[in-house]
Amino acid sequence: MDTKFSVAIHVLILISESPQLLSSEQMAGSVGTNSSYIRKILSLLKRGKIIDGHQGISGYKLTTIPERINLLQIYISIMEKSKVHLLDIHQNPNDRCVVGNYIKSVLFEIFTNAEKAFADMLAGKTLADCINTMRNKINNDAQPNTI
């Protein structure tokens, strides 16, 4: 299980929505993990220019409004990759066999399209969308039940 991405979104919602500065210990308490793991996530988000600041008095802040941070940016920063990579192609097919000779270029095209569909879906969602979805759920739960 690699939950770095989901933890990163959790942390960013906390940073965005909390009225006061939060320490990595407080964030770890909400996520249900340890603070050194949170600091690793924060460091990746900082390298990806999604947050700035540091542990301590100044705290961490988003570098821009949540409407301008999409989930693909977060994913790319957290996975430490330049683009979405989900499918690997075997690297040593035998080019003396006609299938072996062409398989890499055939699969590259198809795999790239599937990865792009996944990336586009993440790029189409912002941190603000996550926050709004959460607010709607909270509001719905707060409504008195009607018969």
Place this chain on the structure above:
Amino acid sequence: MDTKFSVAIHVLILISESPQLLSSEQMAGSVGTNSSYIRKILSLLKRGKIIDGHQGISGYKLTTIPERINLLQIYISIMEKSKVHLLDIHQNPNDRCVVGNYIKSVLFEIFTNAEKAFADMLAGKTLADCINTMRNKINNDAQPNTI
């Protein structure tokens, strides 16, 4: 690197296109791996009802025409999962924190949509599409160069 899926497509193209029955050793020679790895792939494809038959005289055959085998079926069989699963959600957020309480349901929806976009792209491509793309590339390479 997990290349099971790309090796599976390679093997299925070989099974579909080879005029004679191929042993796992011959397939391994084209893929550039060892025959025990190929037998593992064949066993998963057989369990997924994409091929039938066995090593030896009868050999392996597709259970249907390549137009009716889509890449999602192959992926699901090879990854031994019931559906595409690409993103994990942290399982122990603190439900006494409002973000911790709602994060799983917010992320589940978004992650499921991204996984579905990837799955739909694979479902929209068949083994026949891969074979046709390969044939086109072979034909293009066979054309004499024109100035």
